[in-house]
Each structure stands twice: as C-alpha cells, then as structure tokens.
Amino acid sequence: MKKQEYAPIYVFTEYSKAFAPHICYNKRSITKDWSRNMLDNIKQKLKRTLDGARNALKRTIIRTRRRSAAFRRAGGMRRVMDNLVDGVRKKQPRALITLGSAAAAVIAVAVIIISGGGKAAAQEEIASFLLPEDAVNIAAAMTPTPEATYAAPTPEPTPTPVSMGKGATGAQVKAVQERLMELGYMDYDEPTEKYGSVTKEAVEVFQRRHGLTVDGYIGEETYDRLMRADALPYMATVGDEGTDIEELQKRLVELDYMKKATGYFGDETAAAVKEFQDRNHLDVDGMIGVNTKEALYSEDAIPHSLSYGEKSDDVLKYQKRLFKLGYLTTEPDGTFGKDTASAVKLFQQLNGLIADGHIGPQTRKLLMSSDAQANALTIGMSGDTVKNVQKMLKKLGYLSSADGYFGSGTEAAVRSFQKQNGLSADGKVGRATMTKLVSGNAKAAPSDKPAATPGGSSGSGSSGGSSGGSSGGNYSSGASADRLIEIALSKLGSRYKTGAKGPSSFDCSGFVYWCLNQAGVRQGYMTSKTWRSVSKYQKISSIDNIQKGDIIVFRMSSSKGHVGIAMSGSEMVDASSGEGCVVRRSYKTDYWRKYFYCAYRIF
The missing domain is CATH 1.10.101.10 (PGBD-like superfamily/PGBD)
Incomplete structure (x- = not known):
C-alpha cells in the first residue's frame, strides 16, 4: 500500500515511532476505529431525526382528530351548505359571489362540452375563468419583485393537554x-x-x-x-358494576323480572335481561345495549306479570277488586280477556301508572291498597263519555258547550254541579255524580251564574305547594296552570336520574308525569317519544304560541327526545341531564328551537 493513501496516519505513526520506537503501530486498525466512530455519530443523528419526526407526526394526528371532531360537532358539510344557503337568502356579498362563481364555472364547462371542446378545453376554460391571464399580467406589472428574505421557521405551538374533572367549566x-x-x-x-x-x-x-x-x-x-x-x-354486561347498573336493575324489578337491585351485573341480571329481551322480541344476548335500554324504559315494555290470555285465581282476585272500584263492568271469571285488559289500562291511567294493561308489581300493590282511586272521569280525559257528560252539564246550565275534552273549565262546571246538588265537590265524575246527572231531578245552575267554558281555566289558584322532599302534595283547589308551575318550581335542584319518577329525583318525562299528577291531572307515565303522539290534548305547533302550563316536546332523533313544563312564553322547568338536576331556563335558544316538535295545552 502506498504512503500517500494514508498520509495523515503515516505522518502520525512515523512521528510517534521517533518517541516510542518500541511500540508497534497498525495503520489499518487506526483507520478502522476512525470509521466506526463516524458511523456511530451518523446513527445517533439519524435516530434523533427520526424521533423528532415521529413526535411531530403524533402531534399532527392529535390536532387533525380534534379539528375533525370539531368540524363534525359544528355540523360538517351540511352546516357549510346551510350557511351558504342562509347567506344567499340574506343577500350577503360573500355568499352571492361564491354562488355566482360556481354557477358561472358550471355553465362555462357545460357550454364547452356541448360545443365539442372536450375535457381539456373545459379544464382550460375553468382555469382562465378562475384566474384570467390579463389579470395575472397586470398584477405582475404593478407588483414589485420583493427581495428574498430568509426568516427562521415559526415553531408549531404545542397542543394544550386535555384535563377535565368534576367542577370544570368551558x-x-x-x-x-x-x-x-x-x-x-x-x-x-x-x-x-x-x-x-x-x-x-x-x-x-x-x-x-x-x-x-x-x-x-x-x-x-x-x-x-x-x-x-x-x-x-353504551353497553352493560356481566361483570359491570355502578350506579347505571343499579338503575337498570330497578327497572327490571318494576317489570317483575328481578327481585332486587344490587348494582352488580351478575348471572341473575343476565338471565333477567335475556327473558326481557325474549318477551319483547329483541335480540337475546343478555346484554343491555342502546336498543334494550330504550325498550326497558318504554311504556310498551312487556312485563313478566299477569297479562292477556292468562287464567288463574290471581286473575279472579284482581278482577273482583277492579269490579268493586268501578273499572270492570263484566262479571269476574278468572280469565284475563279484553274487558279485563281495558279495565286495567283505565285503572293505571287514572292512578298515574304506565298504562300497559298488565298487572305488574306496581299495579298489584296500588290496586289492592286503600290509595286506589275509584273509576271517575277527571281532568285530562277525553272521548264520547266525556262529551255526553258535558252535554248534560250544558243542558243544566253549568257548561257553555261540549267538546269531548275534560279540561279545567269542565272540572269547574262539575264542582258547581256537585255543590248545587249536595255532593262532595271534588271535580270528578264518579258513580254518585253520574247517578245524580242522569236521575232527572238534578238541580240546574243558578240563573245569575255564567256557564263555564270547557277548555277554559277554572280560575282557581294554588292554595298550597309541596315541599322539596314531599311526595304527597295535597292541594285543595282545582287543577290549574298556576298550581302545576308552583309544584314544578318546588322541585328545582332535585337530582337528575334516568328512569326516575320522583319525588326526590327525576328524568325529564318522569318529572312531567309527577308534576301533572300532583297538580290533579291524572296522566299516565309517557316517555318523551310517546308524548309526540298524544291526541287528547290541544296540540300547539309553533314555539311562539306556547303558554304557561303547556307541556313542551322536543325531538332529537326518531327515538330520543325531551319534555318540559312551560312557565311562560319563554321559560320552562325541566329535568336536565346536562345540568344534572331540575332547572329553570329558556326554551327559545337556538338549540331548543332546532329540536322543537310541538307543545300540548293541558289547561
């Protein structure tokens, strides 16, 4: 090997030999060590570069996901198109220019293609339309060429870490x-x-x-x-534990599929869920997903209880009780037929239960208790029977007309009739009141007293209110919008809980159900979805026509919704999952206007 190929190393070794001739120097080993050190340095630099690129990519992915999520929450492309349409409707210059440019480009392309110019000509026309050559030349002539500058690149800001817990806002x-x-x-x-x-x-x-x-x-x-x-x-399955599991189990207990709620999803809960799914024609997997959860809280849920077609001594026992209370009009025979199902539904409706026609745990308990309400026409009911009663009251001068709906005006007329005829003035048409009405010797209304209007207010205010923890609410005056609002306001701050119907916790439909019944309106429980198809109350189609005491219905999807009680023409009282409690707030925000479905006039 020639000396010049290793000139620096040769000089070093020759110089060293002069001072240490006893040491043997290997030129090849020195060259090898020097190359290895260079390679290690290159590897370290490459590793640092790759690590930096990897971290930058991670930050980019996180930012992209956040921006994508924010875009979806803002409404996505549908929101963009809605804004464009809204801008055109309001004749905003920016929106009109955008729409005009797009329309002109489409027309130009169509003309070129029709005239035989082809795709290339169409593309050329679009380019010239969007950026005319003359405009480019003029801009270039008037714009001085800037001197080259070399600014340091602006560093990307590091995303603020997400950190939220109870009590956070924003x-x-x-x-x-x-x-x-x-x-x-x-x-x-x-x-x-x-x-x-x-x-x-x-x-x-x-x-x-x-x-x-x-x-x-x-x-x-x-x-x-x-x-x-x-x-x-959402999905709940074996091994899960928590407050949501306890609430689901409570609903299964209500429907007679379980004996008690423990808060732990074990084999017993799975078996109960499977039986519920089988009876309610759902996919049987023993897990509670969105569909099973929705079916559980529906008034159409089929309970594990006495129902149509069954025959037993228990059926006979409950038939006798229904007959005594005036709900069953046929002779009890121990067979759960159509007449029994109708009697059970009417009992449930008048006693504030879910009117499903099945004799489940709650229905059994109330039916056999001293608190069971006897059959009577009362506020909130409608139909031919109500209309016939109104006609008799009109004939006697207590009511001005008959419309088939038992409103607060009809209740006031019934009270006047009962007082005039020596009956207990409760505003309900039970056996005693009906017997007197059809007797032929009922006393007419005093000539100096004007007849009530069927749908009008009785004019009676609230003489009392329920305390925060009371479940009773014994009000002496007739049902009215004022009383309903007072009862609703007494529950401000009560905790929100899915499926709860009072008196200390509620969900939105449970809150409306509890307040109406406490105010004297015998209304069976209905979910927010079922409230959409109510026919016995006057329907209000405009959010701007809502009055105090109306029930407001919102529709978020085919199966999801919300209900509240109108306090005025702009505020409502409702159980809010977002706030976590019963609140008083405006229902005329953009959010509620977007999801407004209808309202119902109760009084």
Whole structure:
C-alpha cells in the first residue's frame, strides 16, 4: 500500500515511532476505529431525526382528530351548505359571489362540452375563468419583485393537554357532553359547560366500557378515545358494576323480572335481561345495549306479570277488586280477556301508572291498597263519555258547550254541579255524580251564574305547594296552570336520574308525569317519544304560541327526545341531564328551537 493513501496516519505513526520506537503501530486498525466512530455519530443523528419526526407526526394526528371532531360537532358539510344557503337568502356579498362563481364555472364547462371542446378545453376554460391571464399580467406589472428574505421557521405551538374533572367549566365540557349523548351514555338534553355529577358518572361508564382507568376524569387518553369515530356506544354486561347498573336493575324489578337491585351485573341480571329481551322480541344476548335500554324504559315494555290470555285465581282476585272500584263492568271469571285488559289500562291511567294493561308489581300493590282511586272521569280525559257528560252539564246550565275534552273549565262546571246538588265537590265524575246527572231531578245552575267554558281555566289558584322532599302534595283547589308551575318550581335542584319518577329525583318525562299528577291531572307515565303522539290534548305547533302550563316536546332523533313544563312564553322547568338536576331556563335558544316538535295545552 502506498504512503500517500494514508498520509495523515503515516505522518502520525512515523512521528510517534521517533518517541516510542518500541511500540508497534497498525495503520489499518487506526483507520478502522476512525470509521466506526463516524458511523456511530451518523446513527445517533439519524435516530434523533427520526424521533423528532415521529413526535411531530403524533402531534399532527392529535390536532387533525380534534379539528375533525370539531368540524363534525359544528355540523360538517351540511352546516357549510346551510350557511351558504342562509347567506344567499340574506343577500350577503360573500355568499352571492361564491354562488355566482360556481354557477358561472358550471355553465362555462357545460357550454364547452356541448360545443365539442372536450375535457381539456373545459379544464382550460375553468382555469382562465378562475384566474384570467390579463389579470395575472397586470398584477405582475404593478407588483414589485420583493427581495428574498430568509426568516427562521415559526415553531408549531404545542397542543394544550386535555384535563377535565368534576367542577370544570368551558367549551370542552360542552363537546364532551354532546359526544356522550350521541353514544348513549347521557340522556339527550341541551349540552352545558358544567362538568357535574351526571357527566362524571357518564364518563366513568364510558371508561369502564373501553377498558380505561375508571376515575371520571378526562385526560388525553379518555378524550382521544371519546372523540374517535370508532368509540363504542353504551353497553352493560356481566361483570359491570355502578350506579347505571343499579338503575337498570330497578327497572327490571318494576317489570317483575328481578327481585332486587344490587348494582352488580351478575348471572341473575343476565338471565333477567335475556327473558326481557325474549318477551319483547329483541335480540337475546343478555346484554343491555342502546336498543334494550330504550325498550326497558318504554311504556310498551312487556312485563313478566299477569297479562292477556292468562287464567288463574290471581286473575279472579284482581278482577273482583277492579269490579268493586268501578273499572270492570263484566262479571269476574278468572280469565284475563279484553274487558279485563281495558279495565286495567283505565285503572293505571287514572292512578298515574304506565298504562300497559298488565298487572305488574306496581299495579298489584296500588290496586289492592286503600290509595286506589275509584273509576271517575277527571281532568285530562277525553272521548264520547266525556262529551255526553258535558252535554248534560250544558243542558243544566253549568257548561257553555261540549267538546269531548275534560279540561279545567269542565272540572269547574262539575264542582258547581256537585255543590248545587249536595255532593262532595271534588271535580270528578264518579258513580254518585253520574247517578245524580242522569236521575232527572238534578238541580240546574243558578240563573245569575255564567256557564263555564270547557277548555277554559277554572280560575282557581294554588292554595298550597309541596315541599322539596314531599311526595304527597295535597292541594285543595282545582287543577290549574298556576298550581302545576308552583309544584314544578318546588322541585328545582332535585337530582337528575334516568328512569326516575320522583319525588326526590327525576328524568325529564318522569318529572312531567309527577308534576301533572300532583297538580290533579291524572296522566299516565309517557316517555318523551310517546308524548309526540298524544291526541287528547290541544296540540300547539309553533314555539311562539306556547303558554304557561303547556307541556313542551322536543325531538332529537326518531327515538330520543325531551319534555318540559312551560312557565311562560319563554321559560320552562325541566329535568336536565346536562345540568344534572331540575332547572329553570329558556326554551327559545337556538338549540331548543332546532329540536322543537310541538307543545300540548293541558289547561
């Protein structure tokens, strides 16, 4: 090997030999060590570069997911098109220019294609339309060429870590609630910026479902999983434990599928769920998903109880009780036929139960108790029987007309009739009142007293109110909008709980149901979905025509909705899942206007 190929090393070795001739120097080994050091340095630099690129990519992915989620929450492309249409309708210059440019481009392309110019000519025409050559030349001539500058690149800001827990407030909380509602972990409601106990419980259930640490706290991992497109919807299965499981079990107890609620989803709960799914024509898997949960809280849920077609001594016992209370008009025979089913439904309706026609645990308990209300026409009912009673009251001068609906005006007329004829003035048409009406010797109304209007208010205010924890509410005056509002306001701050019907906790439909019955309106329980198809109350189609005491119905989807009680022409009282309690708020916000379905005039 020639010396010049290793000139630096040769000089070094020759110089060293002069001072240490006894040492043997190997030129090849020195070259090898030097190359290895260079290679190690290159590897380290490459590793640092790759690590930096990997971290930058992770930050980009997180930002992209957040922006995508924000775009979806803002309404996506549908919202963009809605804004464009709205801008054109309002004749905003920017919207008109955008629409005009798009229309002109489409027309130009169509003309070129029709005239035989082909695709290339069409593309050329679009380019020249969007950026005319003359305009480019003029702009270039008038714009001086800037001197080259070399500014340092602006560093990307590091995303602020997500960190939310109970008590937190802000727009991120609102986004979290919206997503939890979409996935079935929270009941639909206007999202708020308050992270309360209901939101915390929903987050805990979400974390349990996704195998995350269950702490009710939203960090980066929980937030990222929640906002992903493949986030799992609500599901409860064997091994789960929590307040949501306890509430589901309570509903299964109500329907007679379980004996008690424990809060733990074990084999007994799975067996009860399977039986419920089988009886209600659902997929039988023993798990409670969105569909099974919805069916559980529906008034159409089929309980594990006495129902149509059965024959037994128990049926005979309950028939005798229904006959005594005036609901069953045929002779008790121990067979659960159509007449028995109709009698049970009427009993449930007048006694504030879910009118499903089945004799379940709650119906059995109330039917055999001293609190059972006897059959009587009362406020909120409608039909031919009501109309016939109104005609008799009109004939005697107590009522001005007959419309078939038992409103507060009809109740006032009945009270006047009862007082005039020496009966107990409760405003209900029971056996004694009906017997007197058809007797032929009933006293007519005094000539100096004007007849009441069927749908009008009785004019009676509330003489009392229920306390925060009372479940009774013994009000002496007739049902009225004022009384309903007073009862509703007495429950402000009561906790929100799915499926609860009072007196200390409610969901939205349970709150309306409880307040109406406490106010003297015998209304069976209905979900927010069922409220859409009510026919016995006057329907209000405009949100601007709502009055005090109306029941407001909102529709978020085919199966999800919300209900509240109107306090005035702008405010309502309702049980809010977002706030976690019963609240008083405006129903004329953009959110509620978007989902308004109808309202019903009770008084």
